[in-house]
Amino acid sequence: MQMDSIKNGIRSSVAFASLLVLVGCQTAPITGRNQFIIVSESQAVQLGADAYKQIRTETPISRDPTMNQAVQDAGRRIAAVAHDPGYDWEFTVFEDADPNAFALPGGKVGVNTGLFQVAKNEAQLAAVMAHEVAHAIARHSAERMSQQIAIQGGLAAAGAASATAAQYSGILAQAATLAVVLPFGRNQESEADEIGLMYMAEAGYDPRAAVELWQNFASFGGDRPPEFLSTHPSPGTRIDRLNALMPRALEIYRANQQ
């Protein structure tokens, strides 16, 4: 019995290792960064849809027609120029005073009503939507899930040789499910800024509005920074990076002005 479990464990590790080789190499759009992704697109999209459904059940949804229209318009206009693999895009405005937004796998995007205190015009809102669309297109959640699976899988394979194959896949599935709502890493945030800047320019929004947006975030109130800031690089850092990318973005903008 013990031997069988060990063999199962080894077999899972071998299967897991070959899985890494098979699907471990992908490239992000625009930046061309190599990514470690071992969850399938369909798994990630399913987890994203489930999490979105749950958030929509638990958080009040705004019926403000102006905010909803603005978010739908900007979201769809950005998604139309993105490297969209055919996602079923959904954009929801949530009643929440925190100036924040989020993206889940498969093109599920949420924007809080509080964001409108910081995104003060159409182009600034488009900068947020482009950033979130970029997270989804660059599969940042799947990348996050893959890191968690690799960590948990490594621990399970090294520590618990007695884990059965079923227990082993259970551990991995749980790691992926939890990771779907983990904050993104800083390199992913910078990448979403870069991809988002090019997407907004291509959609015909002035990319300089992205810099204005982060200036607004920087001066936005009080001692407690909004959540959007605490999980993201500092506004000064991202403004510097955005300005460095601006000549390329402006070229794209001028070529696509409507």
Ligand SMILES: [Zn+2]
């Ligand atoms: Zn972000």
